Amino acid sequence: MRSRISRRRFLTTAAATGAGAIGGGLAMPYLSRAADRPQVTHGVQSGDVGADGGVVWARADRPSQMMVEVATTESFGNARALPPIAALPESDFTAKMLLENLPAGQDIFYRVRFRDLAHTDIASEPITGRFRTAPxxxxxxxFVWGGDVAGQGWGINPDDGGMFTFATMRKHRPDFLLHSGDTVYADGIIAAEVKLPDGKVWKNVVIPEKVKVAETLDEFRAAHKYNFLDDNVRAFNAEVPIFVQWDDHEVTNNWSASKQLPAAYKERDIMLLAARAAHAFHEMYPLRESIAEPGRVYRTLSYGPHLDVFMLDERS
Structure with a gap:
């Protein structure tokens, strides 16, 4: 990583003497290494877009504040800065902000930075995204429609172009993605290699949390973050809003309160697993959250005078 050099001024309180003394009022260089700056770890997303706004999402690598600028031009010449919001450990350093009072039928550009909590003059490089408000x-x-991401052990294979379906959808410049769930396969593992019937080998990107079924909150979070490692997914998310629900693999296949879990699970309380899955799901996607009913998935999204989208809650 390239170091950034900047200068700060300081004043001495008395005349300096001796070897190496520096006169009062001179500038003293210091190094600010890239590691000192917060990082945007998994790109940006937007979602639940209507005629007057939408939700933007990003994740930092440390406790910080998310700062968002919004504009109607790609140059950000008319940008409006919004009050910062916290990204803290209890939300896995994710943050979601509702952008409001936007013009209908307009391309909206947003820019996200994270500011260090301890040193507010140190901020991440900006990450930009865009969406189109409803007409x-x-x-x-x-719109494009889909679901079932990284299931049955088929993960991110760079040799095969990664999740290039997202690149294909992005080329069509849809207004939004209607994601009908199985956003992750929390009940499935991603192995480094899968042998194919013709003798070839499929090679997956692997992370430690995905070599087993998800049981802890951090493992459920990691299942979502795994998908965001893909370049195609991040590029798509930066340009196309998501209207997201979930199905069942966010917990385990065909689950209910009475389901008997497979032997792979050390945690036997399925309702506890479901609660952790729901927690991670709401952290990782740009849903409009309900104040009256926190954690709600079902909702109606009005996208212009012709289209209403009724999102169902299929959590069991």
């Missing part, structure tokens, strides 16, 4: 007029609306 107020009677124009056509397009």
């Amino acid at each position: 107020a007029d009677r124009r056509d609306v397009s």
Whole structure:
């Protein structure tokens, strides 16, 4: 990483004497290494977009504040800075901000930085994203639809281009992605290699938390973060809003309160697993959260005069 050199001024309180003394009022260089700056770890996302706004999401690598600027031009010439919000350990350093009072049917550009809590003059490099607000007029609306990400052991294979379905969807410039769940396969592992029937070997990117089924909160979080490691996914997320629900693999296949868990699970309380899965799900996606009913998945999203999207809660 390249170090950044800047200068700070200081004043001496008395005349300096002796070898190496520096006169009062001179500038003293110091090094600010890249490691000192917060990092945006998994790109940016937007979601639950309507005619007047939407939610933006990002994650930092440490306790920090998320700072967002929003504009209607890609140059950010008319940018509006919003009050910062916290990204803390209890949310795995994720932060979501609702952008409001935006014009309908408009391309919106946003820029995200994280500011160190202990040193507020140290901030991350900016990450930019965009979305299009819902129209107020009677124009056509397009969306892509899908689900079931990284299931049955098929993860990110760089040799095969990664999750290139997201690149294909991105080329069509849809208004949003309707994600019908199985956002992760928390009940499935990602092995380093999968032998194919023709003798070839499929090679996955692996992380320690995905070589077993998810049981702890951090393992559920890691299942989502695994998908965000893919370049295609991050590029898609930065340009196309997501309307997200979940299905069942966010916990385990065909689960209910009475389900008998497979032997792979040391944690036998499925409702505890479901609660951890729900916690991670809400942290990792840009849903509009309900104040009256925290943790709610079902909601109605109005996207212009022609389209309402009814998101169901399929958690059991």
